Amino acid sequence: MRPIASLLLMVILLLPASFDAFAQQAIAPPPANVVAEITTVAANADEPFVDEFDNSSTNGEPFKVWDPIEGFNRSMFWFNDKLYFYALKPVAKGFRYLPESVLVSVSNFFNNIYAPVRMLNATLQGKINDAGTELSRFIINTTIGIGGLFDPAKKYAGLRQTDEDFGQTLGYWGIGPGFYLVLPILGPSNVRDGAALVGDYYFDPLEQVWQNRDYWGARAVDTVDTVALDKDTYESIKRDALDPYLFIRDAYMQNRAARVKK
Numbered sequence: 113m114r115p116i117a118s119l120l121l122m123v124i125l126l127l128p129a130s131f132d133a134f135a136q137q138a139i140a141p142p143p144a145n146v147v148a149e150i151t152t153v154a155a156n157a158d159e160p161f162v163d164e165f166d167n168s169s170t171n172g173e174p175f176k177v178w179d180p181i182e183g184f185n186r187s188m189f190w191f192n193d194k195l196y197f198y199a200l201k202p203v204a205k206g207f208r209y210l211p212e213s214v215l216v217s218v219s220n221f222f223n224n225i226y227a228p229v230r231m232l233n234a235t236l237q238g239k240i241n242d243a244g245t246e247l248s249r250f251i252i253n254t255t256i257g258i259g260g261l262f263d264p265a266k267k268y269a270g271l272r273q274t275d276e277d278f279g280q281t282l283g284y285w286g287i288g289p290g291f292y293l294v295l296p297i298l299g300p301s302n303v304r305d306g307a308a309l310v311g312d313y314y315f316d317p318l319e320q321v322w323q324n325r326d327y328w329g330a331r332a333v334d335t336v337d338t339v340a341l342d343k344d345t346y347e348s349i350k351r352d353a354l355d356p357y358l359f360i361r362d363a364y365m366q367n368r369a370a371r372v373k374k
Contacts, residue, residue, distance in 0.1 A: 177365045178291040188294040189357050195297065196346065200339055207340035215341050217261040222334045223273060224253045224260025225317045232315065233276035237284040242274040249273065275371065278312050279305035283372035292361055300364035 179185065207215060231246035252265040265271040282304050283289065290303025298309075313319065318330050353359035 185294040204336050204339040218337045220263050221260045230276045233281045236281045245271050278308035280372050
């Protein structure tokens with residue numbers, strides 16, 4: 113646990129300098145963000161994704177996003193953008209000096225830890241096959257995969273990880289997304305998914321294993337490792353999108369709507 117605490121301390125020490133750097137800039141520069149969106153893109157690279165350029169809903173009608181607090185959201189978007197470039201990305205670049213196989217094993221480890229949560233949400237949504245898949249993956253990867261460092265369940269048994277969380281479970285039971293919301297540090301969300309974070313935290317396996325600084329250290333390592341494995345998705349969005357805020361907002365809300373319906 114000590115190495116995890118040390119990594120957390122390294123991130124914390126980087127933050128004050130990062131805040132000082134962007135605090136001296138203009139109060140309202142062009143918007144941008146997204147630690148969480150990068151995590152979603154990287155974690156679900158093999159999953160079907162709604163075409164972000166398709167501005168229609170699943171029933172053929174134009175897809176509309178309710179964004180009544182756009183001013184606040186853009187401010188949080190800008191804050192997360194600076195946090196990403198001044199703090200998270202530099203640490204992630206340091207991680208890239210590690211062999212990619214090590215980074216993949218770290219990612220596998222955290223994905224395996226969260227298998228019971230995905231299984232629970234699949235069960236709550238009546239997706240018995242998906243729940244069985246997650247249970248099988250957890251057993252195989254925890255044993256043969258040496259504590260989840262490897263993914264023999266996918267490589268040899270063809271069992272692919274599902275993607276279920278409490279936000280999707282609430283959506284399955286008829287709770288609408290509410291308005292769009294950008295959370296500091298966490299990134300894109302909405303009212304339903306934001307409220308579901310309470311359930312995500314309560315059933316978080318990491319919180320059961322590690323407490324206090326070790327817990328946050330583990331979460332930090334998970335996030336940094338994901339960004340280190342990512343192929344600069346966010347940078348591409350900022351470079352190519354006319355308005356990165358609108359691009360990520362629409363992509364996030366369409367993606368979540370599709371996952372609830374899946």
